[in-house]
Amino acid sequence: MLDYKLLHALATVVECGGFERAGDVLGLSQSAVSQRLKALEVRLGQPVLIRHPHLAPTPAGQRLLTHYQQVQLLERDLRGSLPTLDDPAPRLRIAINADSVVTWWAEAIADICQAEGLLLDLVIEDQDVGLKRLRDGDVAACLCATPQPIAGARSLALGEMHYHPLASPDYAARHFPEGPSDDAFQKAPAIVFGPHDQLQHQFLAQCGYHGRFPYHLCPSSEGFIRLAAAGIGYGMMPQLQTHALIDSGQLVSIAPGQALSVPLYWHYWRHSGTLVQRLTERLSQVTLT
């Protein structure tokens, strides 16, 4: 049997981002926390933490943390049938795309958070990367664009999010005075969420443009919209998040009629306890548009 106080120390150090703060939370000295992690590494025969560039679990440490989280979820179900056991709220680690977390997500899960005392540990990832996190055992569930579940997991189709190529009216007039064209695409600075974000590339391919284009990188969903509204660039933005700015004339489409739809799937481990089951039932009722 594993010594769970060692795993608890590892989880706390990772969550707090340091030994000193973890010690404060655990009511231990920094050196006592450090000793627990050493004991874990001796037991395992390899390191569980890397310190540079940021404090983070090694792949082996991450497997331990996933296991620790799964045991916690199972204990939570146990406490449901043995209510006299002490019941700290569980924290569920979920990979979610940035555009969901700033639009439909909060309203959809508010009731269940309150009813179940659920605490969220959200990890923001592009639609295409979240599933890798689930496969790596880093999260208990994820929202992503891929329909196929991985082995041991299930997927649930939630619907589609619709994206339009938007810019400020001033920017549109400056860079696309005659609408979209290869020449305009080659020169107009776009905005891209991050290296994994392919929406802009897909949009340009849909318009028949396959060349290079200048772009800003902005891995903040709301920041992306602020850059566009300030006339710094144009980019693919979700309808759910921008309809008010379109209605008020602060953003316009640079290619009216052109849009991209991104499907969203909820992926979760088959044996992840009743909490994930209830969350899944709730998400099955969500309407994205």
Next chain:
Amino acid sequence: MLDYKLLHALATVVECGGFERAGDVLGLSQSAVSQRLKALEVRLGQPVLIRHPHLAPTPAGQRLLTHYQQVQLLERDLRGSLPTLDDPAPRLRIAINADSVVTWWAEAIADICQAEGLLLDLVIEDQDVGLKRLRDGDVAACLCATPQPIAGARSLALGEMHYHPLASPDYAARHFPEGPSDDAFQKAPAIVFGPHDQLQHQFLAQCGYHGRFPYHLCPSSEGFIRLAAAGIGYGMMPQLQTHALIDSGQLVSIAPGQALSVPLYWHYWRHSGTLVQRLTERLSQVTLT
């Protein structure tokens, strides 16, 4: 002299997040890109890329990328005096706190982006972590809460951002019916941006509470506000970003009169060329409140 086409290949692979896409951008086959990186690793005597859990530069690779970016910035200045040289737009890598990128940042730098043809590569980091990125040579400049510049760099005070402990009226009535108290803080789920975010801890210490508290983790500035507005938790949110929601009654303070101020400083390398200089001049005129 370094072979800059090898550095360009490395930069493109990191930026595109893969060899195949980098090949598309560079007009090379995937295996040609791979050969360039191997040549770079032979020259250096150590790896420049790690592939798991995500494709990312090693610390040595990151040093090369920083150097490559600095050379690009110097070349940009050269092109200013030799305008017949071809002039692709430079991309400036800046670490910025999430709350700035969703509030004052875009308006402040819109003019300079347009006038200089500047492309941004924004990296979202907590106020307290950005400086580490600058020290590691990962970014050309950063916004952070620390006043002291690191060796070789300068800092510029921009002002302060003000944070208030906000929640939905429903949540406030449910968890803080009699205002803040140790008992309420112990039970009411808070929202924390990430493991490096200490605002919630500081706020509780300011209220005289030093115990544990339940919290959600949500590393999205706008997502944070959505969770609060949906009644899922309370947390420290910037005045600049929430005044409209406060005015409309969607968010209220759970401890009126309590606030935290976070100073913001712009840090940049002393010898980083005229573009960073101009950006610095522009930021010296910013008003945060």
